[in-house]
Amino acid sequence: xxxxxxxxxxxxxxxxxxxxxxxxxxxxxxxxxxxxxxxxxxxxxxxxxxxxxxxxxxxxxxxxxxxxxxxxxxxxxxxxxxxxxxxxxxxxxxxxxxxxxxxxxxxxxxxxxxxxxxxxxxxxxxxxxxxxxxxxxxxxxxxxxxxxxxxxxxxxxxxxxxxxxxxxxxxxxxxxxxxxxxxxx
Amino acid sequence: xxxxxxxxxxxxxxxxxxxxxxxxxxxxxxxxxxxxxxxxxxxxxxxxxxxxxxxxxxxxxxxxxxxxxxxxxxxxxxxxxxxxxxxxxxxxxxxxxxxxxxxxxxxxxxxxxxxxxxxxxxxxxxxxxxxxxxxxxxxxxxxxxxxxxxxxxxxxxxxxxxxxxxxx
Numbered sequence: 001x002x003x004x005x006x007x008x009x010x011x012x013x014x015x016x017x018x019x020x021x022x023x024x025x026x027x028x029x030x031x032x033x034x035x036x037x038x039x040x041x042x043x044x045x046x047x048x049x050x051x052x053x054x055x056x057x058x059x060x061x062x063x064x065x066x067x068x069x070x071x072x073x074x075x076x077x078x079x080x081x082x083x084x085x086x087x088x089x090x091x092x093x094x095x096x097x098x099x100x101x102x103x104x105x106x107x108x109x110x111x112x113x114x115x116x117x118x119x120x121x122x123x124x125x126x127x128x129x130x131x132x133x134x135x136x137x138x139x140x141x142x143x144x145x146x147x148x149x150x151x152x153x154x155x156x157x158x159x160x161x162x163x164x165x166x167x168x169x170x171x172x173x174x175x176x177x178x179x180x181x182x183x184x185x
Numbered sequence: 186x187x188x189x190x191x192x193x194x195x196x197x198x199x200x201x202x203x204x205x206x207x208x209x210x211x212x213x214x215x216x217x218x219x220x221x222x223x224x225x226x227x228x229x230x231x232x233x234x235x236x237x238x239x240x241x242x243x244x245x246x247x248x249x250x251x252x253x254x255x256x257x258x259x260x261x262x263x264x265x266x267x268x269x270x271x272x273x274x275x276x277x278x279x280x281x282x283x284x285x286x287x288x289x290x291x292x293x294x295x296x297x298x299x300x301x302x303x304x305x306x307x308x309x310x311x312x313x314x315x316x317x318x319x320x321x322x323x324x325x326x327x328x329x330x331x332x333x334x335x336x337x338x339x340x341x342x343x344x345x346x347x348x349x350x351x352x353x
Contacts, residue, residue: 040245055241086228121253143306171273179244
C-alpha cells in the first residue's frame, strides 16, 4: 500500500473532518491529495502530530483525524499514553508505518525490529486498535472508526515510494485557516 | 487573591480553558485549582513538548490554551516552540516554575533553570519573572494581552520567592 493512495482514500472518506498530518511526506501528500482548510500541515515539531490532534479532539465535538508516522510517534510515545488517559471519543489516529526513517536515508525504525505500535496503544487503554496492510482493509477499518466512538489507533503498513514535491510551507496560514473554519461556525 | 488564584483569574479573563501541563510541586497550588474548576480542561501530558502540541491543537480549533511546566521541562519543549509555535504564530502562555535561583537545593536544576530566560531571549519570546505578588495581577493580565496581540508564546517565570519553592 502506497501512502499517497492511502492518503487519498482517507481524504475521500473524511468529509469535512479536520486532518492533522505529520511533517514531511505525510504533509506533502495530504496537500497533493487535495487542499482543504481543515488540513493541518506540520513542517517541524517532529513527534507532535497526534498531540496536536489530541488537543483539537478535547476542544471540539467534531471528529479529528491524525496522520502520524512510525518514526515520529516513536519520538513521542508518551502521547499514546496521554490519548489513552484522556479517551477522546472523537479522535482517530492513523500511523503510516513504513518501518523506516524514510527522509533520513531509509534507516530501519524500531517497528522493523519488533516494536508493535498497535500493541502499545492497546496497552495504553486505547479501546480500538487495528493493523492494516492494504487499501481495502484500511477503508473498512476507517469507515468503522468514523461510525463508532473512539479513540481509534490504526497502524497502516505502507511501502515507501518516490517523494512528491514539497507542499507550500505555510504554518501560520495553516493554523489560522483551520481556526477560522472552526470559529466561523 | 493569592498568587495561584490570581493566575486562575487571569486565565479565565482571557477565556483560556485548555491547560496542558506536566506536574510540578511548586505550582501545584495553581494546577490543583484548575483541576477542581469546571471552567478548565486540564490535560496531564507525559512531557512538556507534548503539552505544547496539545495546546496548539486546542488553539487551532478556537480554544485558548496555556501550558504549565518547570524550567527543566522548558528544555524539553524548545523545539516545539521554535518549529511550531513561533512559525505558526500561536499565542500560548507558558507558566514556568523557574528553578536555579535563591534557595535552590539541587545542583542538577541550576544550569537549565538559569538558561531558561536566555533561551527565551534567543527565541525572541517575551518573558516576565514573578518574585512576589506585588502588581502580579497587572503583570499576568498584561502578559496574556501581549501574548494574544503579538500572537506568540509569552513566558511567565515563577520563582521560589513567589511560590515558596520545592519541598526538599
